[in-house]
Amino acid sequence: MARAAARIPLGKETESSDRVLQILSESARLFAASGYDGTSMRDIALACGISKSLLYHHFADKDEIFARIALGATRELYHFVHERLPEGAPPSARIRAFMTATGDYFQRYRWAWLASTASFWNDPEARRQKERMMWRDRYEGLIRTLISEAIEAGEIRPVDVALAVRLVLSSLNWMHRWHKPDKSMNPVQIADSYFEMIFNGLKQN
Amino acid sequence: MARAAARIPLGKETESSDRVLQILSESARLFAASGYDGTSMRDIALACGISKSLLYHHFADKDEIFARIALGATRELYHFVHERLPEGAPPSARIRAFMTATGDYFQRYRWAWLASTASFWNDPEARRQKERMMWRDRYEGLIRTLISEAIEAGEIRPVDVALAVRLVLSSLNWMHRWHKPDKSMNPVQIADSYFEMIFNGLKQN
Numbered sequence: 001m002a003r004a005a006a007r008i009p010l011g012k013e014t015e016s017s018d019r020v021l022q023i024l025s026e027s028a029r030l031f032a033a034s035g036y037d038g039t040s041m042r043d044i045a046l047a048c049g050i051s052k053s054l055l056y057h058h059f060a061d062k063d064e065i066f067a068r069i070a071l072g073a074t075r076e077l078y079h080f081v082h083e084r085l086p087e088g089a090p091p092s093a094r095i096r097a098f099m100t101a102t103g104d105y106f107q108r109y110r111w112a113w114l115a116s117t118a119s120f121w122n123d124p125e126a127r128r129q130k131e132r133m134m135w136r137d138r139y140e141g142l143i144r145t146l147i148s149e150a151i152e153a154g155e156i157r158p159v160d161v162a163l164a165v166r167l168v169l170s171s172l173n174w175m176h177r178w179h180k181p182d183k184s185m186n187p188v189q190i191a192d193s194y195f196e197m198i199f200n201g202l203k204q205n
Numbered sequence: 206m207a208r209a210a211a212r213i214p215l216g217k218e219t220e221s222s223d224r225v226l227q228i229l230s231e232s233a234r235l236f237a238a239s240g241y242d243g244t245s246m247r248d249i250a251l252a253c254g255i256s257k258s259l260l261y262h263h264f265a266d267k268d269e270i271f272a273r274i275a276l277g278a279t280r281e282l283y284h285f286v287h288e289r290l291p292e293g294a295p296p297s298a299r300i301r302a303f304m305t306a307t308g309d310y311f312q313r314y315r316w317a318w319l320a321s322t323a324s325f326w327n328d329p330e331a332r333r334q335k336e337r338m339m340w341r342d343r344y345e346g347l348i349r350t351l352i353s354e355a356i357e358a359g360e361i362r363p364v365d366v367a368l369a370v371r372l373v374l375s376s377l378n379w380m381h382r383w384h385k386p387d388k389s390m391n392p393v394q395i396a397d398s399y400f401e402m403i404f405n406g407l408k409q410n
């Protein structure tokens with residue numbers, strides 16, 4: 001887990017250097033705090049303690065930095081969640097792990113999550129958008145498969161799979177809109193409670 | 206219902222004229238199609254078939270138009286949903302009506318919903334933000350009260366009310382991110398299915 005916590009989503013890991021890592025990390029923090037428009041290349045250089053010309057040596061512009069964070073975050077989310085699905089466990093236990101791992105990722109990489117969400121819907125660059133979509137589709141494919149398997153195993157009644165997927169993802173994807181880091185429940189606990197509510201339902205039996 | 210369908214969310218109804226109504230309606234359509242940044246005062250004037258100077262006679266700038274749409278949409282959502290809660294029905298039936306009415310509102314006023322969602326989180330004007338928050342709080346208060354009443358009536362098991370509210374609202378609030386108007390299920394049917402899944406749960410009994 002320590003390894004995962006120390007990893008920062010990157011475009012191509014082979015290209016990365018400590019400096020690039022630092023720039024992406026500080027930028028993500030600034031984007032999350034002040035928004036894309038509220039963060040300048042000057043702010044990023046200042047936060048990194050480097051000159052603007054050194055910053056421009058690594059990145060052509062702010063958009064390139066943002067895109068690297070956002071693309072990396074979507075791909076990392078897939079890997080992070082995929083690695084945490086308990087092998088051989090019943091589908092419902094794996095659905096629960098999918099949800100809590102997503103909460104865990106959100107908790108660890110809140111800034112990258114915010115950058116990714118913002119650019120996911122607004123990235124004007126078609127190629128990057130396509131690559132991000134591919135990773136998002138793989139991530140969504142995980143939960144779609146798990147819900148289908150749970151129905152087949154008789155753990156879940158035969159509901160509309162696509163809509164059940166949307167319900168699970170909506171609960172997780174809306175979290176960044178309202179959750180404050182100082183809330184009493186952390187995102188892992190919230191995701192776990194959501195699983196419990198969605199799986200067992202609210203109805204008094 | 207015809208009356209509601211013909212109503213357009215407005216800032217102050219007493220100020221409104223056919224012209225203002227037309228400007229707000231066309232602007233909302235353009236904002237929804239091209240985004241706030243992708244829509245100019247020139248585009249709005251063209252869409253309305255009026256001169257830019259006549260447009261500026263009614264509104265100081267694009268931001269004022271956007272804010273009027275967004276504020277109006279939040280307030281109208283509250284009234285629209287509130288009017289559709291069946292009086293005297295059991296709390297669970299009223300929760301279902303809350304959800305399907307929200308789907309209905311989204312279906313009718315998609316453009317206003319999008320404008321409202323976009324500006325809800327980014328409006329730099331504190332006073333407008335505060336007023337919108339007040340209407341949003343009243344809307345959220347409806348579902349909070351209904352879930353509490355359903356628990357008291359023994360229809361819902363004693364879950365965490367705040368989190369159950371978040372689950373219901375997440376399912377509805379995320380819809381604009383993925384639902385296309387040409388989808389086979391319309392937003393009312395989707396909201397109804399969400400109610401069924403959340404209330405009864407996915408678990409096979």
